[in-house]
Amino acid sequence: EAGVTQFPSHSVIEKGQTVTLRCDPISGHDNLYWYRRVMGKEIKFLLHFVKESKQDESGMPNNRFLAERTGGTYSTLKVQPAELEDSGVYFCASSFRDRTTYGYTFGSGTRLTVV
Amino acid sequence: AQSVTQLGSHVSVSEGALVLLRCNYSSSVPPYLFWYVQYPNQGLQLLLKYTSAATLVKGINGFEAEFKKSETSFHLTKPSAHMSDAAEYFCAVTLRRSYNTDKLIFGTGTRLQVFP
DSSP states (O other), X not given: OOOOEEEOXXXXXXXXXXXXEEEEOOTTOOEEEEEXXXXXXXXXXXXXXXXXXXXXXXXXXXXTEEEEOGGXXXXXXXXXXXXXXXXXXXEEEEEOSSHHHHOOEEOOOEEEEEX | OOEXXXXXXXXXXXXXXXXXXXXXXXXXXXXXXXXXXXXXXXXEEEEEEESSSOSEEEOGGGOEEEEETTTTEEXXXXXXXXXXXXXXXXXXXXXXXXXXXXXXXXXXXXXXXXXX
């Protein structure tokens, strides 16, 4: 079984540019989550999809961030325009509906550096 | 509101020594608790989880954790450290039986160093 796949693994962009991160969850996982870790701080929740619907987007920092999950499969997270404080590692995770039994599977993350 | 506190951002042990990584949580309802590990240049890997069954939970790679409600703790232990255990460890909490809100709340992480 393939795991959660994220790409790119690294991205370096200039302030003001646009970046799109992609996450491919495990096949059959309805739940998809985005998290972010800014350097030295805790991993923070951004949002949660159930299939193609946004279940909880309370962690999205501002309207420069746009997440989509068309068709309930892969998801993209777009940052436009990027600011210096957006630098960090962005993690994606997915789970079955019964997430407490099967847990959450995380991807390797995308390290975003805004210069 | 839920929160997680990991005491000690860095822990150093000698190979073969006991590993103890501390995690205290705050939750208004009974929680589910997790420990994740991140090895260099890799993603987060689940070590173990507590979901209201046995309070002593055994995980992968010889790690275990005990849920102590009275102390609101979920400390991670391993009797004998191995060099390969060097990594960053994260404690996390989420609500029970909540489909609408099941985000993980993470601690700030503890980096474990193992010396020969």
